[in-house]
Amino acid sequence: MERPVRVAVMGLGQRGLQHLKSLWRLREEGAVEIVGLADAFVENLAPEKIGKYVPGYSADGLVADAFVDTVIREAAPDALYVAIPPGVHAGEVVAAARAGVHLMVEKPMSLYLDEAASMARAIDDSDVVATVGFQQRYSPRNEAVRDFLADRRVVLVNVVNNGALENHSTKHTPTDRLDGPKNRVWTASMDWSGASVVEAGIHQVDLMRYWCGDIAWVEATYMHRDASDIEDGGDNPYAYRVAYGFESGAIGSLIMSRLRRSYYNDGYQGITWTHGQVKFEGHDAVAYHYDGPYPPEQRPSAEELRHVLPTAQGEDPTTALARAFVGAVAARSEDGLRSTFSGSMNSLAAVLGANISDRLGGERVSLADLPTAARYAEFRRRPGPAAA
Ligand SMILES: NC(=O)c1ccc[n+]([C@@H]2O[C@H](COP(=O)([O-])OP(=O)(O)OC[C@H]3O[C@@H](n4cnc5c(N)ncnc54)[C@H](O)[C@@H]3O)[C@@H](O)[C@H]2O)c1
Numbered sequence: 001m002e003r004p005v006r007v008a009v010m011g012l013g014q015r016g017l018q019h020l021k022s023l024w025r026l027r028e029e030g031a032v033e034i035v036g037l038a039d040a041f042v043e044n045l046a047p048e049k050i051g052k053y054v055p056g057y058s059a060d061g062l063v064a065d066a067f068v069d070t071v072i073r074e075a076a077p078d079a080l081y082v083a084i085p086p087g088v089h090a091g092e093v094v095a096a097a098r099a100g101v102h103l104m105v106e107k108p109m110s111l112y113l114d115e116a117a118s119m120a121r122a123i124d125d126s127d128v129v130a131t132v133g134f135q136q137r138y139s140p141r142n143e144a145v146r147d148f149l150a151d152r153r154v155v156l157v158n159v160v161n162n163g164a165l166e167n168h169s170t171k172h173t174p175t176d177r178l179d180g181p182k183n184r185v186w187t188a189s190m191d192w193s194g195a196s197v198v199e200a201g202i203h204q205v206d207l208m209r210y211w212c213g214d215i216a217w218v219e220a221t222y223m224h225r226d227a228s229d230i231e232d233g234g235d236n237p238y239a240y241r242v243a244y245g246f247e248s249g250a251i252g253s254l255i256m257s258r259l260r261r262s263y264y265n266d267g268y269q270g271i272t273w274t275h276g277q278v279k280f281e282g283h284d285a286v287a288y289h290y291d292g293p294y295p296p297e298q299r300p301s302a303e304e305l306r307h308v309l310p311t312a313q314g315e316d317p318t319t320a321l322a323r324a325f326v327g328a329v330a331a332r333s334e335d336g337l338r339s340t341f342s343g344s345m346n347s348l349a350a351v352l353g354a355n356i357s358d359r360l361g362g363e364r365v366s367l368a369d370l371p372t373a374a375r376y377a378e379f380r381r382r383p384g385p386a387a388a
Helices: 014-028 047-053 068-075 092-098 113-126 140-149 201-212 317-331 341-359 374-380
Strands: 005-010 032-038 063-065 079-082 102-105 130-132 154-164 215-223 239-246 251-259 266-273 276-281 284-288 306-308
Touching (some): 014 047, 130 341, 140 201, 140 266, 154 201, 201 251, 201 266, 215 341
Parallel strands (some): 032 063, 102 130
């Protein structure tokens, strides 16, 4: 494609505005033309508001509308970014794919596996380029870990993520007008976010896959929030313990907590291969292993074991993702993408599967069975009115 890629964005909230900021940079480089914006809540399309988040923004010449189908019809984008809350999809991704529009869909692509599978099918059938907002795969540090582990056999990956339930950036969906949380912090609500493992943990799970390959099974137990501790619809569990089995045979765990009134965060990511460990220390990814003559005459010192992984400088991951996606659209090829839509389905299944395992008393859920087994059918579909 010789001309700039024509891009539209649906959902101009926290994440859509971050994407627009990155796309605006690519527009200044001549790689992108922003042709349309869609948001069901038109106050979020006001140029004065968007300009506060996107330096240099101007609405001149672009179609801005409450309905994405109007934007697709009138602005004829090559590609659409979709950044709306994951529970409110209403067929927009499927319709865009069928119209031949390439797609960048935010994680989690849906709270319902059947709905995400129908998106994946439409994308596949229409042969459009599609990616998911797993920008952490474009972080040079995470890439360094992946390169380092490429010819090593991972046996264990552990992630701990402790956070505050109130932690959030400004959210823009008026959930207070939609029977949702009055304070608009929809990420704390089970109905809106699908639980913290789905909303936030999916990034950690996707990185585990970036380093260790696809996940085969999940077992999970959550500590649910006391009814007396629910405020503003913030009913996500206190704590999550999720065990994963990888197709390679490696095992993993994701431990998360989301406390109210603690205002405290910390975390740990560690990957163990057959002869050493990688962990993160400040900005560095560090491998601990012994590579001298074996057996050593004396126990190696800590300094001898510590190897900081060489990490390239890179631009911010959201812009790097935009660059890869726009390049993929221009080339009509997914080769440069680190997370295709179809390739991301395993990350989604791994977190929705954790919810199902918890609901079923911690049973092991095979991700190969999850998309089709009758036992999981009620958990896969969007809840609706019971059939008459
Ligand atoms: N990749 C990341 O690091 C990252 C970070 C934050 C959010 N996200 C994801 O991005 C998505 C959006 O989250 P957010 O934080 O931007 O939320 P948000 O509430 O701040 O913004 C959502 C936007 O979508 C609009 N919207 C809501 N319902 C709509 C509908 N039915 N049709 C059209 N527009 C609608 C809202 O008006 C709002 O402008 C979520 O899936 C979230 O998980 C990803």
